[in-house]
Amino acid sequence: MASWLPEILFETNGQAPAPSKDFYQVLVTQQEVILRWWKISLRSEFRDARPGEFRESHQDFLDDSSLQAQVAIVFGRNILKYMINLCRGNFDFLERLPKSLLLHIIAHLDLEDIARLSQTSHTFEKMCNSEQLWEKVVESLCDTITPAMRELAKDRGWKQIFFTNKLQLQLQLRRRRQNRGDSNEDLPKLPL
Structure with missing residues (x-):
């Protein structure tokens, strides 16, 4: 069944809640969870801020409550729940x-x-x-x-x-x- 799955199981992006203007992207691949961010600000201390990326295995993501909280804040509880299900191996083959x-x-x-x-x-x-x-x-x-x-x-x-x-x-x-x-x-x- 795993051969039916694409490398990227889930991908979404969005802006952090106001007042932040930061932009985030999250990907769940067959092996890991990737969180990327772009700092968007007019403040001088953030002008040289570079985009960031954080990678964790599925198991590490399931154990990392702080990363889960960040995903929930930016993308919502439903997205977090869906990502957790993917990391546990609960795939929705019908929708694929x-x-x-x-x-x-x-x-x-x-x-x-x-x-x-x-x-x-x-x-x-x-x-x-x-x-x-x-x-x-x-x-x-x-x-x-x-x-x-x-x-x-x-x-x-x-x-x-x-x-x-x-x-x-x-x-x-x-x-x-x-x-x-x-x-x-x-x-x-x-x-x-």
Whole structure:
């Protein structure tokens, strides 16, 4: 399983809480935790301050409460908790799958399962609400997707199209055609 993991397991960066303007980066690799910082100040005593870097093995990071406290101050308790889990070997393999594969898998779930999955993490929330997912869902349930329907999806979104009543959707498509002067185009065959 470890061969599935990239060298850098996690990376984030951010500014320290006000009033500090210092910038921090933290990386968790397969072997160590790396904390980098850049001192940002107009004060003359910090003008020559160079960027810094601190490296610790996973076990040393787990034992270093002062470094953990610094990470929590800059990045928050959730990031610290996630880093601790990575250092303990608790990897989230599902989120590491390619996005296209995850979208394909999610598109086959029931609506209730998609809703539950969207509540598990920020990554899955984005994926479960993405236009790519809802386009796949609509395509799998509709007999045909017309160009007019694709244009309507650009304006309204695939998720909105999915949850629109069949009659309302046909009415919206008919109005759209009338506004454009198209009259020959067939209405899409939507599932009941």
